[in-house]
Amino acid sequence: MTKPEERHKQLDLCIPYVFGRLNPGNRKQFEAHLATGCVICTKELARFNEATALLPLTLRQEQPHPKVKDRLIARLSSGKRVSEQEKKREVRGRGHEEKRTPVTPALAPTTQPQRLWFSYATAFLSIAIVAALALYTNDLISTVGEQEQRIIALRTELEQQQALLNILQAQQIEMVIMNGQEASPAGYGKILWDPLKKTAFFQVANLPAVPTDKEYQLWVIRKEEKIPSGVFAVRSEREGYFNVMNLDVATKSDFDAFAITLEPKGGSPQPTGAVYLLGTTAIN
Amino acid sequence: MWLLAILAHQGGHHKQDADLLKRIHRRDQKALSLLYDRYAPILFPLALRVVSVRDEAEEVLQEVFLQIWEKADTYVAERGSVYSWVVTMCRNRSIDRIRSRNFKKKSKEVGLEASQALSDTNPASNPHDLVVLKGYAETVRTALKSLSSLEMKILELSYYEGHSQSEIATMLKMPLGTVKTKMRKGLQKLRQAAGGEEES
Numbered sequence: 468m469t470k471p472e473e474r475h476k477q478l479d480l481c482i483p484y485v486f487g488r489l490n491p492g493n494r495k496q497f498e499a500h501l502a503t504g505c506v507i508c509t510k511e512l513a514r515f516n517e518a519t520a521l522l523p524l525t526l527r528q529e530q531p532h533p534k535v536k537d538r539l540i541a542r543l544s545s546g547k548r549v550s551e552q553e554k555k556r557e558v559r560g561r562g563h564e565e566k567r568t569p570v571t572p573a574l575a576p577t578t579q580p581q582r583l584w585f586s587y588a589t590a591f592l593s594i595a596i597v598a599a600l601a602l603y604t605n606d607l608i609s610t611v612g613e614q615e616q617r618i619i620a621l622r623t624e625l626e627q628q629q630a631l632l633n634i635l636q637a638q639q640i641e642m643v644i645m646n647g648q649e650a651s652p653a654g655y656g657k658i659l660w661d662p663l664k665k666t667a668f669f670q671v672a673n674l675p676a677v678p679t680d681k682e683y684q685l686w687v688i689r690k691e692e693k694i695p696s697g698v699f700a701v702r703s704e705r706e707g708y709f710n711v712m713n714l715d716v717a718t719k720s721d722f723d724a725f726a727i728t729l730e731p732k733g734g735s736p737q738p739t740g741a742v743y744l745l746g747t748t749a750i751n
Numbered sequence: 752m753w754l755l756a757i758l759a760h761q762g763g764h765h766k767q768d769a770d771l772l773k774r775i776h777r778r779d780q781k782a783l784s785l786l787y788d789r790y791a792p793i794l795f796p797l798a799l800r801v802v803s804v805r806d807e808a809e810e811v812l813q814e815v816f817l818q819i820w821e822k823a824d825t826y827v828a829e830r831g832s833v834y835s836w837v838v839t840m841c842r843n844r845s846i847d848r849i850r851s852r853n854f855k856k857k858s859k860e861v862g863l864e865a866s867q868a869l870s871d872t873n874p875a876s877n878p879h880d881l882v883v884l885k886g887y888a889e890t891v892r893t894a895l896k897s898l899s900s901l902e903m904k905i906l907e908l909s910y911y912e913g914h915s916q917s918e919i920a921t922m923l924k925m926p927l928g929t930v931k932t933k934m935r936k937g938l939q940k941l942r943q944a945a946g947g948e949e950e951s
Contacts, residue, residue, distance in 0.1 A: 516831035
């Protein structure tokens with residue numbers, strides 16, 4: 468069971484969680500916290516879920532096409548996914564007469580060999596053009612997909628940089644440098660945070676890659692208390708990692724150190740693995 | 752009392768919904784069909800508001816009910832009503848879709864505004880449900896009047912368009928802290944005006 472003072476730290480995560488805006492580490496941490504059965508956070512979450520769920524009630528009522536339900540039931544019955552082609556057919560035909568492209572009349576039989584040759588050549592050329600266009604379209608779709616992924620990545624990066632900028636513009640900034648420990652002598656990292664807004668910029672480098680069933684976990688250490696503050700993974704050796712996160716600490720006098728340990732995926736309520744990075748407020 | 756608790760008590764929907772989910776978990780297609788009839792008229796406009804394209808909204812709707820079919824056992828009653836669970840699921844799927852496909856650039860086929868009047872031209876599948884929905888919509892609209900235009904704008908940008916608080920702060924040229932405060936205030940007002948508990 469989570470201690471009462473920790474519950475309130477998690478309350479701030481409720482709204483971004485409801486809006487799906489927590490980063491994966493914080494989301495896992497919050498869900499792990501909910502899984503402990505915290506009544507306060509669960510109740511708060513329920514309140515915000517109910518509040519946001521009111522918003523769609525004011526939208527203009529629109530009925531989906533009856534085919535949607537038919538398709539859904541058909542999929543449940545068959546246990547298969549309806550083919551894309553079938554869906555497109557239904558979409559085209561819905562609500563109005565399907566536009567029919569005039570069918571090219573069949574080539575009339577002819578006794579003139581030259582004309583027949585010309586017709587075959589035209590047909591062959593048409594098929595070749597259609598095939599080339601199909602390949603070109605596929606290529607374009609693939610390129611657009613890659614560009615969209617790139618845009619999403621850039622947008623995320625921009626968002627993080629904007630958040631970092633907001634922290635740097637804060638009236639007051641605190642920083643702690645973390646140094647590598649026995650498990651990772653070359654590792655290092657730093658945490659900058661705005662003690663008023665409780666947002667932090669967190670960066671580490673030279674940490675060993677973690678196996679898929681493990682994650683690094685950040686801890687705030689206050690006397691004997693070790694407070695879980697987020698998990699993250701480094702998937703390749705020497706990969707740098709940074710993130711902007713909520714961090715519920717005020718000034719450096721409020722706690723003793725930050726530490727990073729290797730824990731089972733999703734994090735642990737208390738540290739169980741080796742310490743990889745450590746940054747004490749006394750040194751910093 | 753919560754607005755949706757009123758819904759639950761008046762229409763007995765909450766218990767019915769929970770029973771439907773249990774039946775869905777036991778692979779009862781009729782139960783899913785009933786849940787669809789009850790909530791598709793709310794979920795479809797939500798998906799349409801977010802993705803803006805009718806065909807895409809219908810795909811989202813279908814995916815949501817397939818997810819309910821597969822994940823009915825993951826519903827946790829303590830975290831909210833079945834209604835809020837399915838609405839959240841639909842909203843998140845819709846947002847995922849616009850994020851992954853960059854639908855924001857597509858021209859909107861329909862311009863829907865929150866707080867628009869309910870249309871009489873598309874009746875709900877069940878006349879009783881229509882009356883119930885209209886009644887709640889009216890109550891919610893009244894509740895929304897207690898929100899300032901800025902609070903409403905921030906909620907809409909976040910809920911329907913999936914923008915983060917940082918993005919909204921940049922878009923509206925205001926401090927991130929103000930956006931966070933306004934969002935929290937807006938949700939609290941909505942809860943309170945709709946009959947929710949007072950903030951502690």
